[in-house]
Amino acid sequence: MPPIRDKFTIHSRAVVCQDVELKGDITIGPGTVVHPKATIFAIAGPIIIGSGCIIEEAAIIVNRRKEVMRVGDNNLFEIGCRVECPSVGNFNAISTRARVHHTVRITNYCVIGAACLVVPTDDETLDDYTSIFGPAAERRTWSGRGRIQEADLRLKHAEYLREMLPKFNRLRRGDGA
Secondary structure: OOOOOOEEEEOOOOEEEOOOEEEOEEEEOOOOEEOOOOEEEEOOOOEEEOOOOEEOOOOEEEEOOOOOEEEOOOOEEOOOOEEOOOEEOOOOEEOOOOEEOOOEEEOOOOEEOOOOEEOOOOOEEOOOOEEEEOOOOEEEEOOOOOHHHHHHHHHHHHHHHHHHHHHHOOEOOOOOO
16 A cells, blocks of 8 residues: 555634644645644545534544545534544534444434444444434434524634634644635
8 A cells, every 4th residue: 555645735714733643635624623632534535624613632533435535514523532434414513432433424413422332334324413322322313403503602612712722722734725
């Protein structure tokens, strides 16, 4: 296998801390915030991260497939989560220490609860508004109530981080977009 060639495209309005571990072909969209000590590895294929995402400390995003891994807009990857799925829609929350396997595709408004392990044997696509919770990774469909408030809260959270992180961390710059 040839060595992984690093190519980072970081939008000028994205906030990516210096001590983030990036490997491979990675594109980070406008308004996205990547905390220190996060890891993003594009091992086989590229990763494209949309706008307004928040990737917290020790979160790991890995693409092991040759196809492009697309992460939509306004997603939240909490501390210590690991995501290997080939596509993530918009407005999803992957909670602390959750793991999502590469056989899963996440659509929109899904919530993977804290420490949940989502590892189906066959390829699976989660329906919109799916909520996975508990030690047995039980599933429920969210009614969508409070969706607008959740989106507003996520936008305020990202805005606060874009303002505060540069005050206390060195930032990484890409070749611009």
